[in-house]
Amino acid sequence: MTSIRKRSKKAGLAPGTLIHMGRDKAGATRVDMVFYDETHLEKHPVGTLDQCLIKKGAPGVTWVNVEGLSDLEVLRHFGSCYGIHPLVLEDILATDQRPKAADYGEYLYVVLKMIALDEESAEIKSEQVSLVLGRNYLISFQEGLEGDVFEQVRARLANEKARLRAMGPDLLLHALLDVIVDHYFLVLEQLADRIEDIEDELIDNPTTATVQAIYGLKRQLLFLHKVFWPLREVVSSLQRRDSQLIQDTTVIYLRDLYDHTVQVLDTLETLREMLSGMLDIYLSSVSNRLNEVMKVLTIIATIFMPLSFIAGWYGMNFKAMPELDWPYGYPAVFVLCLTIAGGMLVYFKKKRWL
Amino acid sequence: MTSIRKRSKKAGLAPGTLIHMGRDKAGATRVDMVFYDETHLEKHPVGTLDQCLIKKGAPGVTWVNVEGLSDLEVLRHFGSCYGIHPLVLEDILATDQRPKAADYGEYLYVVLKMIALDEESAEIKSEQVSLVLGRNYLISFQEGLEGDVFEQVRARLANEKARLRAMGPDLLLHALLDVIVDHYFLVLEQLADRIEDIEDELIDNPTTATVQAIYGLKRQLLFLHKVFWPLREVVSSLQRRDSQLIQDTTVIYLRDLYDHTVQVLDTLETLREMLSGMLDIYLSSVSNRLNEVMKVLTIIATIFMPLSFIAGWYGMNFKAMPELDWPYGYPAVFVLCLTIAGGMLVYFKKKRWL
Amino acid sequence: MTSIRKRSKKAGLAPGTLIHMGRDKAGATRVDMVFYDETHLEKHPVGTLDQCLIKKGAPGVTWVNVEGLSDLEVLRHFGSCYGIHPLVLEDILATDQRPKAADYGEYLYVVLKMIALDEESAEIKSEQVSLVLGRNYLISFQEGLEGDVFEQVRARLANEKARLRAMGPDLLLHALLDVIVDHYFLVLEQLADRIEDIEDELIDNPTTATVQAIYGLKRQLLFLHKVFWPLREVVSSLQRRDSQLIQDTTVIYLRDLYDHTVQVLDTLETLREMLSGMLDIYLSSVSNRLNEVMKVLTIIATIFMPLSFIAGWYGMNFKAMPELDWPYGYPAVFVLCLTIAGGMLVYFKKKRWL
Amino acid sequence: MTSIRKRSKKAGLAPGTLIHMGRDKAGATRVDMVFYDETHLEKHPVGTLDQCLIKKGAPGVTWVNVEGLSDLEVLRHFGSCYGIHPLVLEDILATDQRPKAADYGEYLYVVLKMIALDEESAEIKSEQVSLVLGRNYLISFQEGLEGDVFEQVRARLANEKARLRAMGPDLLLHALLDVIVDHYFLVLEQLADRIEDIEDELIDNPTTATVQAIYGLKRQLLFLHKVFWPLREVVSSLQRRDSQLIQDTTVIYLRDLYDHTVQVLDTLETLREMLSGMLDIYLSSVSNRLNEVMKVLTIIATIFMPLSFIAGWYGMNFKAMPELDWPYGYPAVFVLCLTIAGGMLVYFKKKRWL
Amino acid sequence: MTSIRKRSKKAGLAPGTLIHMGRDKAGATRVDMVFYDETHLEKHPVGTLDQCLIKKGAPGVTWVNVEGLSDLEVLRHFGSCYGIHPLVLEDILATDQRPKAADYGEYLYVVLKMIALDEESAEIKSEQVSLVLGRNYLISFQEGLEGDVFEQVRARLANEKARLRAMGPDLLLHALLDVIVDHYFLVLEQLADRIEDIEDELIDNPTTATVQAIYGLKRQLLFLHKVFWPLREVVSSLQRRDSQLIQDTTVIYLRDLYDHTVQVLDTLETLREMLSGMLDIYLSSVSNRLNEVMKVLTIIATIFMPLSFIAGWYGMNFKAMPELDWPYGYPAVFVLCLTIAGGMLVYFKKKRWL
Numbered sequence A, B, C, D, E: 001m002t003s004i005r006k007r008s009k010k011a012g013l014a015p016g017t018l019i020h021m022g023r024d025k026a027g028a029t030r031v032d033m034v035f036y037d038e039t040h041l042e043k044h045p046v047g048t049l050d051q052c053l054i055k056k057g058a059p060g061v062t063w064v065n066v067e068g069l070s071d072l073e074v075l076r077h078f079g080s081c082y083g084i085h086p087l088v089l090e091d092i093l094a095t096d097q098r099p100k101a102a103d104y105g106e107y108l109y110v111v112l113k114m115i116a117l118d119e120e121s122a123e124i125k126s127e128q129v130s131l132v133l134g135r136n137y138l139i140s141f142q143e144g145l146e147g148d149v150f151e152q153v154r155a156r157l158a159n160e161k162a163r164l165r166a167m168g169p170d171l172l173l174h175a176l177l178d179v180i181v182d183h184y185f186l187v188l189e190q191l192a193d194r195i196e197d198i199e200d201e202l203i204d205n206p207t208t209a210t211v212q213a214i215y216g217l218k219r220q221l222l223f224l225h226k227v228f229w230p231l232r233e234v235v236s237s238l239q240r241r242d243s244q245l246i247q248d249t250t251v252i253y254l255r256d257l258y259d260h261t262v263q264v265l266d267t268l269e270t271l272r273e274m275l276s277g278m279l280d281i282y283l284s285s286v287s288n289r290l291n292e293v294m295k296v297l298t299i300i301a302t303i304f305m306p307l308s309f310i311a312g313w314y315g316m317n318f319k320a321m322p323e324l325d326w327p328y329g330y331p332a333v334f335v336l337c338l339t340i341a342g343g344m345l346v347y348f349k350k351k352r353w354l
């Protein structure tokens, strides 16, 4: 999950040098394309990239989705066709990018993390998504993890009456960002479930494994903080209407999205504070248990040490020990021991140790 | 109390899609309506919503209160009658909304949490309230929890001489917000009572249950922080006179309300710091008790271990142990033991362990 | 000291409703009045409030001091005579007000806490003071605690040559605020003394009572933080020359006052950080003591357990134990025991436990 | 070192009342004067202050240094000669002043703390310095501690070719501030040495004295924070060119000084974080030692308690104990004891307690 | 690594006095020079500095690299040739400079730390680099540590087609800053590796050495924070286009660099939070182990103390102890002991101590 292991390959290279920093197992690069306007919708995968896919100034919206970044030629193709700056291409490849939005006049570049749940392992799968918004197109670059969270957007596009169909690529940008943020909630909900499970464990039977689970969750939340926090600024900058590529009618949707990102951060903050509180609970519970253990030990020792001494005393082999010969010596010692034990118990009762 | 379990249903849906996220047991949607001006007051429940309830530009003030959000048709009715944006309707339904105020020109949308005390369980009941302020109307949408905190406002409206009767719906908005914030104080006062109870417990007889109570309160205060904190910004934005729907004479009342929200936050902050301090007290008290327990154990062991050794020593069966035959051997050992025990006690006295 | 127990009475009332929230034992409301200009000074208590005390536009300065808020008629009198807004009157009565300053054009409203030391109990007495500054008058409303900190200002007024006499009511406002802030220093100095006492205690002989004293002081400082912190903003806003009621020659005095409030906060912050450090000291000292105790126990047990075992061993009643019959068996065991004990002592010495 | 013990004397006095709050042992007030321009330099002590020392508009620079504040007449002299406001005179006397700079048009007032090392006790000596910069003069008021850190500036002035000689009093102001800040570094360096010593102690042999030393250093750094922090704002305001008394050529030097104050704060912050870390180290080291102690105890007890029981068992005096008569009973018990002890040791080895 | 030990030498000196504060072992000062434009590239070391190396207004770019600061004449040479202010020269020598950028019109001064990994000791080597950017030149001053991180930039310059060759010295400035920041990532990656190693150790077998390693890393990260944090502001100010020395085409590269510095800080922050969490883990693990140890002790003591007492009891030498003569006395005691031990085990099982 840590994203701090890749940059060094690039030390000292010229800016804009394209080097693949992403997942080693990333499969081949696949490109597919959807063209739509209010009346038409065409989908098709793209094989070879001989010529530029989208004509400048053509009507309708074209959404090109690039899955996997291992084929650098594909990137170069888009760079030369749409005038994307080498530094942006480099950012698309640098898959530990901090979320950001940058306006390059002709196009808008947005980069963020797409997060989804692995159904089996319940682990967080994180994939970098770069979005390039042009006047009549949107290109999405995915780092290459199998699948994405865009299925519902594709379904909405298929619906002829959907608002998306009637609007420009900026609303498609919103739709993609929105579904990505919606999945942040999904992940947070699952983490909240796990936190509640650990909370129960904490009260019933805390172990070192519980602490490690808390610690593991803390690091996951730390990772999510790094992913979520800059997004707030990203969405905020998008809805500030600076770019001509974002229409006024879209701004209200971006404001709604901004609300969601703030809420994601609020929820995350709540989870973090809950975890902090749980460590305190754990430590106080460990202290309590130590107290319990030590009380048992002390009670036992405080009762039996004097008794054992008495028994040892009358086990001495001195010739002259008159008590040993007394007829009531033995029962007297018995009574003495009972008295001592009883007195101790009363004393502990008073101290509320029992 | 956690509000992090609902959003995922909506992942990927088109913005403005109305889906009920609220309480499962929310009863039927009930609508009632109050019309008033300086001379008249009419109240009546509303049955079917065939036509729009309020005429544009009509004199007087109409307050429509909607209790329960399960009937989506009711929402759609208000949406089409008063031109409320689908995103606002969606926000009304999304009952985990962060408090906010948004100006849509024709109307002002305010959403916040109404909090009340459950008299029996002393638990916090939280319900989302959305307020839509128009030129001659105010519509309040309640999430659907039985009852509300508005009774006193209704009583004031019934009084012909009340200032509320002579003014526009913006002062009604203030009155509703004001009574909601007043109830925040009520809740904080009760939590303060509980904190003081726990404080006494902490000094008299702290147990693990005490820590869990502190932890529970911490989470309640965390929840309240999430509810109260954004309200400050909400009220501040309302009194900044940006909206034409808020008259100048109302601004002074909103400033007063702003003071109250700041004070709510101050009080909350005080309670939070008190709780933090209590955890420290608890931990130091647990440490102290452990010290007490260990001192008792150590004193007993330090006195009786040497004595037991001496007794054991003269319980050995060596043939040749001259002391055993000495006439004063037994009393000498007795004196030796007394001396050791006494010396130990003096030593502990000096160390202030006794 | 907590000021979180009074607001709920007012839940839902119309803004401006006058309800007494102050101290239950507050005595009757007393009003006294001082009129002064460069040449004259007249003091007299005020009995019945039939007509307005101060004429609009009259020369000289009138200072009306109201002690105690139980008589709501007195408040209403000032409200109607000088056009004080009902919300301000409500704020005067709401004795848990956060310090603030508000400009109402015709008059300036300042509210803050007056703090003094109870000579006997060394407890902090806090009383709310509301100051209404008009063009030729200043009205001070005190919550009703016996006495105030204004005696020195009255003495300065009695002196014909005092600068105060030659200036307007705005300099009187400064004088009252200044003496109130001066008494904040007094309270902080006494708390600093107590903190130093506890510090000594912490090193000599820390007990649970010490922790509770630290905790109590922490809460007092928390209370003072709530009282002092908003004052900085209050004084800062006064010296920003916004109000026409504050003359240019007074601004320099308000800047001086601002310095003092900043210094009060600095001093408070220092005391708070000192207290935090003291809790750390306490906890580490408790841990140390536990270590001491456990070392003593371990040393005793480690020496005497093997010895006791040896003694027990030769106390066994086996028929065939050749050592028992050896002539040097007993002294040999004696030497063995000495060797073990000595070895243990050397071992502990090495480990620096002794 | 705490500066929170003096203000109360002044409670309620008129602003501008001159009262000496400084060190009780402050000796007599001494005044000396240096006049210089590019070609001349004259130094002489000043005896009686009959007439004003510096003529308005005279060429060259006059630096008057006042050591000790016990003679209030001296202050009044400068007040009347150079039109210094009574509030400024009061600030000069109030030796717990927070560092600040204030522009009074005709003159600029700067107050800060001069810090030096006591060579013998290695303690921090702190003295308040007030600087009044006029058009052709600079007056420095020292609280009265023997000596100052200005010797190097005097030496530079004596050098005819020094830049200082050719410039106005504003560069002299810079020189004095600069040498004061340079001595802040000196103090921080010595504290850093002490922190490193304590660090070594912490690893070798931490005691309660170590914690108290850490705590003492923490308070010293807290004091320095209070002294250094406001200076940043002071120097920043000086170089913002607002005042006509500061020439453009001097601004670049003030910027350099600003860099130094920022660096002083950075270094201070580093030391503070180091100290925080050391407390954590200490606490974890104490916990570790407790663990060590308890392991020794537990190992000894776990081995010898069963053995002692066995020895005690065969020390029972039952008539019918067949084992006692067996020929190999004694060696069998010996073997049994060895086995138990060995088993325990293996068990502890496995648990890594040994 | 601490950089708080050098400033005091300079206390009180005139600003601009050149004094060497750097590494004692810094070797001789070496100067080399590269001249390049689109078609030519000339490299040569520089021996004596008789005359100025770069002509004002000459075409092409000259990069002068100065390694080592021990020869103050070299600094003075550059000062007089290119009009570099004495305060800047002083800053170049003051090798504990906080990173900053300052615009002096004719040239731009940037100072920061170059960090590299020592391959053998895996320690951080830090060296101050000062960069002076003129219209047609860039001078880099290195503190004097053997080698630098600029090799890759030199290699790029050697390539005739490199963008660097076609642009001005401002892009060279970017290239040097960029490669320095790239090496920050390298260092952070190695520290991340070490943190992960310690993390494993923490779970397997935490010792005091682990805490010291955590503490050591904390201090390294604290040092890096001091180095990295001001850089953000430095790069941000460079790309704000204020200086005429930075061309518009370079700004986009500086923005990219800004992203990198933000990411460096993010990564650093993540590492710091990870370390904090690890200390918590360590402390809770130490507490757990203590609990484990104490449980073993308590179980053993609780079982064997009563048994030993019983054995001791029947080892008493009273004449009249009827049980000793009973035929089933011995087996009865045996059963009693078994019952007690078994009961205890059941009890501990129930308490989940076993």
Ligand SMILES: [Mg+2]
Residues within 6 Å of the ligand: A010, A011, A012, A013, A014, A015, E178, E182
């Ligand atoms: Mg690069």
Ligand SMILES: [Mg+2]
Residues within 6 Å of the ligand: A087, A090, A091, E256, E259
């Ligand atoms: Mg980049």
Ligand SMILES: [Mg+2]
Residues within 6 Å of the ligand: A067, A127, A142, A143, A144, A145, A146, A147, A148
């Ligand atoms: Mg994918």
Ligand SMILES: [Mg+2]
Residues within 6 Å of the ligand: A178, A179, A181, A182, A257, A260
């Ligand atoms: Mg959404």
Ligand SMILES: [Mg+2]
Residues within 6 Å of the ligand: A229
């Ligand atoms: Mg952050």
Ligand SMILES: [Mg+2]
Residues within 6 Å of the ligand: A266, B226, B229
């Ligand atoms: Mg928040």
Ligand SMILES: [Mg+2]
Residues within 6 Å of the ligand: A178, A182, B010, B011, B012, B013, B014, B015
């Ligand atoms: Mg949606």
Ligand SMILES: [Mg+2]
Residues within 6 Å of the ligand: A256, A259, B087, B090, B091
């Ligand atoms: Mg919404």
Ligand SMILES: [Mg+2]
Residues within 6 Å of the ligand: B067, B127, B142, B143, B144, B145, B146, B147, B148
């Ligand atoms: Mg309801």
Ligand SMILES: [Mg+2]
Residues within 6 Å of the ligand: B178, B179, B181, B182, B257, B260
């Ligand atoms: Mg209210």
Ligand SMILES: [Mg+2]
Residues within 6 Å of the ligand: B229
């Ligand atoms: Mg917050």
Ligand SMILES: [Mg+2]
Residues within 6 Å of the ligand: B266, B269, C229
């Ligand atoms: Mg506050």
Ligand SMILES: [Mg+2]
Residues within 6 Å of the ligand: none
């Ligand atoms: Mg704040």
Ligand SMILES: [Mg+2]
Residues within 6 Å of the ligand: none
């Ligand atoms: Mg806050």
Ligand SMILES: [Mg+2]
Residues within 6 Å of the ligand: B178, B182, C010, C011, C012, C013, C014, C015
């Ligand atoms: Mg009210």
Ligand SMILES: [Mg+2]
Residues within 6 Å of the ligand: B256, B259, C087, C090, C091
């Ligand atoms: Mg109010």
